[in-house]
Amino acid sequence: MKAGYLSGMAVMVIVLAIAAGCTGTGGAGNQAPPTIVGAAAADGRLMAVVAAAQATGLTDTLNGPGPFTVFAPTDEAVAALPGGTISALLHDPEGLLTEILNYHVVSGKYMAADVVNLTTLPTVQGSNLTITVEGGMVMVDGAKVLTADIEASNGVIHVIDAVMLPPPCHLTVGTSSEAPAHQHVWCEGANETLPFCNVMGVCHVHPINETENLAEAAGAGPHTHNLT
Structure with missing residues (x-):
């Protein structure tokens, strides 16, 4: 991370x-x-x-x-x-x-x-x-x-003691069991999250599905994130 x-x-x-x-x-x-x-x-x-x-x-x-x-x-x-x-x-x-x-x-x-x-x-x-x-x-x-x-x-x-994200930007909440715990930054209206890069420098993003309240499957796993 x-x-x-x-x-x-x-x-x-x-x-x-x-x-x-x-x-x-x-x-x-x-x-x-x-x-x-x-x-x-x-x-x-x-x-x-x-x-x-x-x-x-x-x-x-x-x-x-x-x-x-x-x-x-x-x-x-x-x-x-x-x-x-x-x-x-x-x-x-x-x-x-x-x-x-x-x-x-x-x-x-x-x-x-x-x-x-x-x-x-x-x-x-x-x-x-x-x-x-x-x-x-x-x-x-x-x-x-x-x-x-x-x-x-x-x-x-x-x-x-923390970086404040302006609305409508947020940190994703949680992750599925198929991937190590991590978070992404996402902004309402954007098509995808900002990249997350692991310690090996491998990066991935998630497509956003606000209707389903999900950052959709992407990266190792694949796995999803809840948006809120």
């Missing part, structure tokens, strides 16, 4: 180096506060987010005046996506990858003290995030806020 992710991250590391080079703030004695992109790069846990911003052409926006609030998934959260997802998203960065990244960005600066008093936040992608507090933990669309209030010159970052 990690093979697809690692191949995608190899590309992301290269892109990150470019992005980091674009966010310098001058000499050590006269540094301005970093922008969203600079603060994310400096954190050390968010290199995939920085790279995604560069790959989608959104670095200039997130370096702009804003202000923005970014719910940024850690690199570990990105690694938890199904194998092959990152490579598939990078293949068309102006498509679903841009949608996903924009779903993590809110116009305006919302500190943790503001967020906990809200139930929804509108994203620049166009859909709303759902805010809940569970056992004293702030949850954003089911993702846990790990670190709040990383301030930047043009907004604030809250670090989260």
Whole structure:
């Protein structure tokens, strides 16, 4: 499952180096506060987010005046996506990858003290995030806020433990006994899932049958997935 992710991250590391080079703030004695992109790069846990911003052409926006609030998934959260997802998203960065990244960005600066008093936040992608507090933990669309209030010159970052998928995109639920447990990303209206790639680099997709609520038989087995 990690093979697809690692191949995608190899590309992301290269892109990150470019992005980091674009966010310098001058000499050590006269540094301005970093922008969203600079603060994310400096954190050390968010290199995939920085790279995604560069790959989608959104670095200039997130370096702009804003202000923005970014719910940024850690690199570990990105690694938890199904194998092959990152490579598939990078293949068309102006498509679903841009949608996903924009779903993590809110116009305006919302500190943790503001967020906990809200139930929804509108994203620049166009859909709303759902805010809940569970056992004293702030949850954003089911993702846990790990670190709040990383301030930047043009907004604030809250670090989260999962990648949030904008509606109408989802993870498939479960798999049949004929195949090892794994998940795919699918989006309503699409003809097939995004690829899943195993540790040997073998990838497969499923045709979508929303009427039957199935990702139809494909890959080793063959096997199916429930969509919800």
